[in-house]
Structure formats: structure tokens, C-alpha cells
Amino acid sequence: xxxxxxxxxxxxxxxxxxxxxxxxxxxxxxxxxxxxxxxxxxxxxxxxxxxxxxxxxxxxxxxxxxxxxxxxxxxxxxxxxxxxxxxxxxxxxxxxxxxxxxxxxxxxxxxxxxxxxxxxxxxxxxxxxxxxxxxxxxxxxxxxxxxxxxxxxxxxxxxxxxxxxxxxxxxxxxxxxxxxxxxxxxxxxxxxxxxxxxxxxxxxxxxxxxxxxxxxxxxxxxxxxxxxxxxxxxxxxxxxxxxxxxxxxxxxxxxxxxxxxxxxxxxxxxxxxxxxxxxxxxxxxxxxxxxxxxxxxxxxxxxxxxxxxxxxxxxxxxxxxxxxxxxxxxxxxxxxxxxxxxxxxxxxxx
Amino acid sequence: xxxxxxxxxxxxxxxxxxxxxxxxxxxxxxxxxxxxxxxxxxxxxxxxxxxxxxxxxxxxxxxxxxxxxxxxxxxxxxxxxxxxxxxxxxxxxxxxxxxxxxxxxxxxxxxxxxxxxxxxxxxxxxxxxxxxxxxxxxxxxxxxxxxxxxxxxxxxxxxxxxxxxxxxxxxxxxxxxxxxxxxxxxxxxxxxxxxxxxxxxxxxxxxxxxxxxxxxxxxxxxxxxxxxxxxxxxxxxxxxxxxxxxxxxxxxxxxxxxxxxxxxxxxxxxxxxxxxxxxxxxxx
Numbered sequence: 001x002x003x004x005x006x007x008x009x010x011x012x013x014x015x016x017x018x019x020x021x022x023x024x025x026x027x028x029x030x031x032x033x034x035x036x037x038x039x040x041x042x043x044x045x046x047x048x049x050x051x052x053x054x055x056x057x058x059x060x061x062x063x064x065x066x067x068x069x070x071x072x073x074x075x076x077x078x079x080x081x082x083x084x085x086x087x088x089x090x091x092x093x094x095x096x097x098x099x100x101x102x103x104x105x106x107x108x109x110x111x112x113x114x115x116x117x118x119x120x121x122x123x124x125x126x127x128x129x130x131x132x133x134x135x136x137x138x139x140x141x142x143x144x145x146x147x148x149x150x151x152x153x154x155x156x157x158x159x160x161x162x163x164x165x166x167x168x169x170x171x172x173x174x175x176x177x178x179x180x181x182x183x184x185x186x187x188x189x190x191x192x193x194x195x196x197x198x199x200x201x202x203x204x205x206x207x208x209x210x211x212x213x214x215x216x217x218x219x220x221x222x223x224x225x226x227x228x229x230x231x232x233x234x235x236x237x238x239x240x241x242x243x244x245x246x247x248x249x250x251x252x253x254x255x256x257x258x259x260x261x262x263x264x265x266x267x268x269x270x271x272x273x274x275x276x277x278x279x280x281x282x283x284x285x286x287x288x289x290x291x292x293x294x295x296x297x298x299x300x301x302x303x304x305x306x307x308x309x310x311x312x313x314x315x316x317x318x319x320x321x322x323x324x325x326x327x328x329x330x331x332x333x334x335x336x337x338x339x340x341x342x343x344x345x346x347x348x349x350x
Numbered sequence: 351x352x353x354x355x356x357x358x359x360x361x362x363x364x365x366x367x368x369x370x371x372x373x374x375x376x377x378x379x380x381x382x383x384x385x386x387x388x389x390x391x392x393x394x395x396x397x398x399x400x401x402x403x404x405x406x407x408x409x410x411x412x413x414x415x416x417x418x419x420x421x422x423x424x425x426x427x428x429x430x431x432x433x434x435x436x437x438x439x440x441x442x443x444x445x446x447x448x449x450x451x452x453x454x455x456x457x458x459x460x461x462x463x464x465x466x467x468x469x470x471x472x473x474x475x476x477x478x479x480x481x482x483x484x485x486x487x488x489x490x491x492x493x494x495x496x497x498x499x500x501x502x503x504x505x506x507x508x509x510x511x512x513x514x515x516x517x518x519x520x521x522x523x524x525x526x527x528x529x530x531x532x533x534x535x536x537x538x539x540x541x542x543x544x545x546x547x548x549x550x551x552x553x554x555x556x557x558x559x560x561x562x563x564x565x566x567x568x569x570x571x572x573x574x575x576x577x578x579x580x581x582x583x584x585x586x587x588x589x590x591x592x593x594x595x596x597x598x599x600x601x602x603x604x605x606x607x608x609x610x611x612x613x614x615x616x617x618x619x620x621x622x623x624x625x626x627x628x629x630x631x632x633x634x
């Protein structure tokens with residue numbers, strides 16, 4: 001029976017659901033639960049990782065380091081992880097202080113085509129004796145060949161695990177099969193998958209990833225993550241068991257906590273709303289949901305028009321500023337017809 | 351007065367700068383100096399009939415009769431080159447992040463080239479945002495926080511930029527603090543691989559105790575016109591707005607002139623335009 005490592009980013013990706021305002025008490029309480037339930041890794045921080053608290057994406061009421069210090073104090077067995085995206089977080093300002101606090105796992109991420117910006121950061125983390133993952137976000141924007149060659153770069157830099165993120169929630173199970181197979185054929189490190197539920201497929205995609213050889217799955221309690229949410233923790237555990245994969249997590253505690261979190265951390269659990277379906281189809285970062293709604297209201301636009309135009313501009317994660325700019329400029333072109341966006345459903349490149 | 355200038359470093363930046371210098375009426379071009387005979391830059395320069403050398407810094411030791419050299423190598427090499435240029439009495443405009451001399455944004459302090467023998471051109475994000483941030487700092491009482499976000503096309507980011515992305519962030523943050531007196535600032539860089547390539551775009555967020563929006567609007571166009579004198583394709587792409595929590599937001603787009611690099615590489619173009627403008631100060 002193969003054991004699958006579950007990484008729980010509820011306290012990181014979930015920050016997208018609450019405009020990056022998860023409070024320190026929730027961090028403490030959830031970490032205590034995670035430790036007792038034997039969740040192997042939990043990821044903590046701003047939705048876009050270390051150094052991402054900003055006017056661009058959303059400011060946190062406290063620093064990354066306050067959040068990590070609280071988490072560290074409440075974890076014994078469970079490893080403490082962070083996401084860091086070069087361009088937002090730097091070694092000097094963010095990674096070294098996180099090492100000092102006692103973070104165990106650094107998941108160093110870039111847009112799917114930009115792996116080489118992660119080299120120094122991955123090398124640094126490894127040299128400090130910490131665990132480094134290479135992560136490619138927005139992976140549905142590249143074909144399998146590009147994905148594999150970028151992932152191989154991360155392996156060369158020293159990443160011990162490669163994680164593919166479906167940040168846009170665009171993949172079909174067949175896309176996962178194709179990509180995980182290719183990654184297994186070409187990489188010798190462990191493979192992980194991080195799903196989003198924009199098309200209702202996060203669980204199915206995570207299962208398929210495991211069936212084709214992924215050893216790590218990201219899952220959040222109540223799916224607490226950007227947009228339509230992530231692979232749901234309390235569902236994926238029994239589903240994997242049904243297919244003969246072990247997670248070694250205390251399922252009973254997870255089920256109890258999935259009710260409890262509605263009173264502190266989660267409050268509003270993510271659902272697949274119409275806007276999430278559109279951002280998924282048009283391959284936009286799941287975390288853009290709230291900025292898109294805000295900009296549409298501000299400039300009196302239909303969110304669908306804004307989504308189609310943002311899809312045309314092929315925004316990457318971290319470009320919330322351009323949502324405002326595009327909305328402002330759409331407003332100046334009131335007679336333009338965006339209804340063709342409805343007939344054009346882009347697919348992941350094969 | 352005419353000056354004589356050379357370039358060391360024959361990569362994308364150096365080659366684009368060469369094309370720009372050859373158009374300048376006040377600069378006599380001395381030599382385009384690299385280390386590899388097979389570089390695209392050297393080939394391009396030879397095809398234009400420019401004096402080239404692959405002897406690196408040794409060329410200038412043997413031929414020291416130049417007033418100024420543009421260093422387009424990398425931070426490490428620029429540091430080594432500087433010890434030699436200093437002895438030769440040659441002024442250096444440094445386009446690497448070596449941060450040897452004072453930082454320079456032409457419309458704010460191009461005169462530093464007169465009193466200093468080494469001047470640093472900061473970064474593309476710095477050259478794009480600081481002319482406006484400096485103006486904004488004049489229109490604000492108690493500037494509390496500045497944040498800038500730049501988008502550049504993946505193809506315009508060379509390997510040095512990619513591997514040293516932290517360096518870009520730290521240098522740009524230092525420069526913003528230096529030219530605005532705002533103590534807290536944050537710089538974010540996004541590489542976007544979309545095809546056709548995206549233009550360089552920089553969005554600025556500013557928070558202050560009080561912002562004189564009327565004064566800013568009055569003087570913004572004049573400031574942009576000043577920048578356009580040396581960066582012709584510099585334009586306001588997002589009009590200044592103040593959002594619900596009092597944050598001022600505005601954005602610029604920088605298209606390149608398409609001299610050697612394609613026009614989407616506005617990030618490389620703007621630093622070259624700025625460097626040339628500073629050198630021309632010596633001819634005025």
C-alpha cells in the first residue's frame with residue numbers, strides 16, 4: 001500500500017478567501033489540530049507566499065514572521081512549510097528570516113515557463129539543510145514538453161520534490177494523466193499535485209495524479225483556498241483509501257475539525273461559483289476572483305467581459321494591478337463587444 | 351563640446367546602446383569591446399563598420415583616450431573593471447547592479463556625472479517609476495508607503511536578470527527610498543511569457559497622510575513630457591486614481607525604440623536611454 005503525503009496549505013491558500021486576513025488565533029488552533037491529526041506538512045502564510053503582503057495582492061494584519069512563529073509554536077510532528085515566489089519574496093528579506101524561525105519546507109515557485117528565477121532560492125534552501133520543493137504555477141498555460149523541461153531545471157537546482165500547480169483550475173483528468181506520466185518518465189524526484197476546483201475536478205484530478213505516480217497531494221480543509229477552492233482534505237483522504245492508498249492521517253479528527261473550522265478559520269467555505277468556472281476556462285489565476293469582482297463593480301462592467309479580456313492578455317499570478325488597468329481601459333471602450341468570449345473556450349495545451 | 355565614448359559588454363544591452371550612441375550627434379564612438387568574437391553584438395557592430403575589440407578591459411588599457419565608458423557587463427565584472435578605469439581616469443556609466451557610484455535618474459540628478467567618475471543607472475523598474483514617484487513625493491505630505499509592480503516580457507529578461515532577481519528588487523527599493531525619502535517601500539517583478547510579447551508596464555501604489563491630487567494632475571503631464579525627451583515611448587497607461595482606502599494608483603507603459611532589441615523590451619530600452627542622456631550631459 002503506497003503512502004501518499006498530504007500537504008495542507010489551508011493557512012496559506014485559504015488566505016485568498018479572506019483577503020489575506022487569517023488571524024493568529026486561527027493559525028494556532030488549526031496548527032494544533034494538524035499536529036494531532038498527523039497531517040505531514042502544513043503551509044502557512046500570505047496567499048501568494050512569503051513577502052507577498054502588499055497593496056497589489058492584499059496586506060496582512062501581521063507579518064509573515066508573526067504568523068510563522070505562532071505556527072511553529074503549535075507544531076511538534078507536522079512540518080512547517082512556506083511558499084515563496086521569487087519576484088515577490090527574496091532570500092535576504094524573507095527566506096533567511098523564515099529559516100531562523102524554524103520553517104522546514106520551502107516550496108519555491110514560479111510561473112510555469114520561468115523556472116530559472118528559482119535557482120538561487122532553491123540552492124540557498126538546500127545549502128541551509130532545509131527541504132526545497134520546486135513548484136510550477138499556472139501550469140495549464142504551457143504544454144507538457146515545456147512543463148517537463150522547466151521541471152527538470154528545478155530538479156537540477158536541487159529541488160527534492162516537484163509540485164505541479166493547477167492554479168487556474170483548468171485541467172481535465174486526461175491532462176493530469178498526460179502530465180504526471182511525462183514527469184514520472186523524465187524526473188527522478190517525487191512528484192506532487194496541487195488542484196483547484198473551478199471545474200469541479202479537484203478530487204478527480206488529485207486521484208488521477210496519484211494513480212499515475214504522484215506521491216504528494218495538496219489538500220485544504222473544506223477546500224479552503226483561492227477561487228473555487230482546493231482539493232478538499234476531508235474528501236481526498238477516504239477517496240485515496242478506497243483506491244488503496246494510505247495517508248496515515250487521523251480521518252476522524254479531520255471530519256470533526258471540518259465542522260469546527262466553520263466557527264473560526266473558514267466561516268465561508270469556497271464553492272464553485274459561476275465566476276470561478278469562467279476564470280478556470282479562461283486560465284486565470286484562481287486568486288483573481290475577488291479583484292475581478294471589485295474592479296468590475298468599480299468600473300461598472302460585467303465580470304465576464306473583464307475575464308475574457310484578461311484571458312486575452314494572458315495575465316500571470318501576481319498581476320492584480322493589470323486587472324484594474326484593463327478594467328479602466330475597457331470602460332473607455334464601451335461599445336466593444338465581448339460576447340465572442342462565450343464561444344471561445346480555451347483548452348490546456350497538450 | 352563633443353565627447354568620446356566606448357562600450358564594454360557586447361550583450362543585448364551593450365548592442366542596443368551602441369545603435370543609440372551612433373545616432374547621437376554629440377558623442378564620438380571609440381570602441382565596442384567584448385570578449386567573444388562570436389557574439390551577436392560583435393557581429394552586428396562589425397557589420398555597421400564600428401571599431402570592435404575582443405580584448406575586454408585590456409583594450410582600454412592600451413587605448414585609454416576615451417572620456418567615458420558604458421559598462422554593460424555584469425555586477426562582478428563591473429567592479430573589477432572599475433579599479434582599472436579609475437586608474438586610467440575614464441568616467442564610467444554603470445548599467446549593471448554593481449552600485450559603485452551614486453544612483454542616477456536623469457531628470458532628477460543627471461548632474462552627478464559632472465562631479466562623479468562612476469554613476470549607476472539603477473534598474474529598469476527604477477528608471478520607469480522614480481521620475482513619477484519623485485514628483486508624487488513633492489505632492490504629498492508625509493509619504494508613508496510606496497509599492498511598485500513591473501511586468502516585463504519573459505523574452506526581454508536575460509539570464510543575469512533571472513538569476514539575480516533578488517538583486518533587482520533590493521536595488522530598486524534602495525533607489526526609491528533614496529529619491530523619495532519614503533522609508534517603507536516594496537518592489538515586485540512579474541515575468542510574463544505571453545506571445546506576442548507584452549510591453550513593459552509599471553504600476554505604482556502610494557500611501558500618504560495627505561495627497562494633493564490637483565497639484566499632481568497639473569504637473570504630471572509636464573513630468574511625463576520631460577521623461578519622453580529621452581524615452582520617446584514612455585506613456586501613462588493608467589490614469590491616477592485614489593481608491594477607497596486613499597491609495598493613489600497610476601501606471602506607465604514603456605515601449606522600446608526597436609533599435610537592436612524588439613520594441614517590447616522597453617525595460618532594456620529605458621535604461622539605455624537614461625544612460626545616454628546622462629553621458630550627453632557632459633557635452634552640454
